[in-house]
Amino acid sequence: MNPADHPDATRPAAAALIRISVNGLPQSVPAMTLAQWVASAGAAPESLATAVNGEFVARDARAARLLRDGDAVMSFQPIQGG
Amino acid sequence: MSWQIGGRALQSRFFLGTAGYPSPDILQQAIAASGAQVVTMGLKRQLAHGAQAGDFFSLIKATGAHLLPNTAGCRTAREAVTLAAMARELFDTRWIKLEVVGDEHTLQPDPFELLIAAEQLVKDGFEVFPYCTDDLVSCRRLLDAGCRILMPWGAPIGSGQGLVNPYALRTLRARLPDVPLIVDAGIGSPADAVQAMELGFDAVLLNSAVAHAIDPVTMARAFRLGVEAGRLAYEAGVMARQDMAVASTPVTGQPFLL
Numbered sequence: 001m002n003p004a005d006h007p008d009a010t011r012p013a014a015a016a017l018i019r020i021s022v023n024g025l026p027q028s029v030p031a032m033t034l035a036q037w038v039a040s041a042g043a044a045p046e047s048l049a050t051a052v053n054g055e056f057v058a059r060d061a062r063a064a065r066l067l068r069d070g071d072a073v074m075s076f077q078p079i080q081g082g
Numbered sequence: 083m084s085w086q087i088g089g090r091a092l093q094s095r096f097f098l099g100t101a102g103y104p105s106p107d108i109l110q111q112a113i114a115a116s117g118a119q120v121v122t123m124g125l126k127r128q129l130a131h132g133a134q135a136g137d138f139f140s141l142i143k144a145t146g147a148h149l150l151p152n153t154a155g156c157r158t159a160r161e162a163v164t165l166a167a168m169a170r171e172l173f174d175t176r177w178i179k180l181e182v183v184g185d186e187h188t189l190q191p192d193p194f195e196l197l198i199a200a201e202q203l204v205k206d207g208f209e210v211f212p213y214c215t216d217d218l219v220s221c222r223r224l225l226d227a228g229c230r231i232l233m234p235w236g237a238p239i240g241s242g243q244g245l246v247n248p249y250a251l252r253t254l255r256a257r258l259p260d261v262p263l264i265v266d267a268g269i270g271s272p273a274d275a276v277q278a279m280e281l282g283f284d285a286v287l288l289n290s291a292v293a294h295a296i297d298p299v300t301m302a303r304a305f306r307l308g309v310e311a312g313r314l315a316y317e318a319g320v321m322a323r324q325d326m327a328v329a330s331t332p333v334t335g336q337p338f339l340l
Contacts, residue, residue: 081124
């Protein structure tokens with residue numbers, strides 16, 4: 001059997017998109033963890049800080065945080081300030 | 083001369099902000115000219131399609147200064163606590179300048195939300211540098227909540243008005259003699275920094291006064307000298323003011339009448 005056809009094989013199913021917002025803009029993305037989202041945004045993990053639904057998610061907790069339908073993801077970066 | 087703040091020993095009593103400079107190059111030169119060993123930074127939500135802003139952060143880190151991230155833009159304790167947690171991770175420091183603003187025009191601290199945020203952040207292990215009003219009782223509450231440092235305002239952020247209520251600042255210094263006090267916000271010219279230092283404040287934090295000067299780099303140097311002069315004057319003990327004249331030349335009688 002083709003390994004991809006095995007019942008236990010995990011693969012991103014085209015139908016399993018979730019609707020989230022990213023920094024205020026709605027997006028449909030495949031089901032993924034927050035860590036995967038950071039990678040998909042092309043950002044180094046230590047270059048930004050993340051929050052989901054207004055709650056801070058630490059860098060080392062991102063891999064365990066599965067994004068769900070309706071989640072609001074926000075990323076924060078260093079800026080000038082007084 | 084070395085002094086202690088937030089668990090660190092510093093030589094400079096001049097904290098400098100990093101916002102609003104004409105260019106990154108001028109910012110870098112201004113930090114160098116200031117001798118500042120503590121610089122403030124902020125953090126904000128990325129634009130959905132915005133580019134990464136790594137260069138600015140690298141530039142600041144390269145100065146070797148200690149980073150003091152702020153919670154600018156927060157209106158509630160909850161926002162400030164969340165932003166502080168992100169700042170701690172991003173900037174790798176437990177120092178946080180706690181700003182919780184209560185009015186859009188004056189950007190004055192919200193003393194109530196500030197206190198709630200301070201209590202939580204102290205519990206979470208932060209070294210809190212609260213940007214606060216000059217109200218003595220509010221300041222006492224912040225200390226009761228575990229803050230070891232206070233940063234009362236001189237005037238509204240960016241206003242350059244100088245110390246609009248020196249009486250209140252003098253009161254804080256007199257009633258809280260053992261607390262590190264840093265005047266933060268509203269400083270306009272080196273004379274204002276000198277005034278704060280002569281009052282016995284431990285340091286000053288300013289941004290616009292340097293960034294918005296015509297020549298920020300030279301102004302940074304001017305402030306450096308002013309902060310040093312003010313501190314020396316305080317340590318040297320300024321003479322008492324007199325209402326009337328007190329002759330300095332020791333003449334007896336009237337020297338021109340023989």
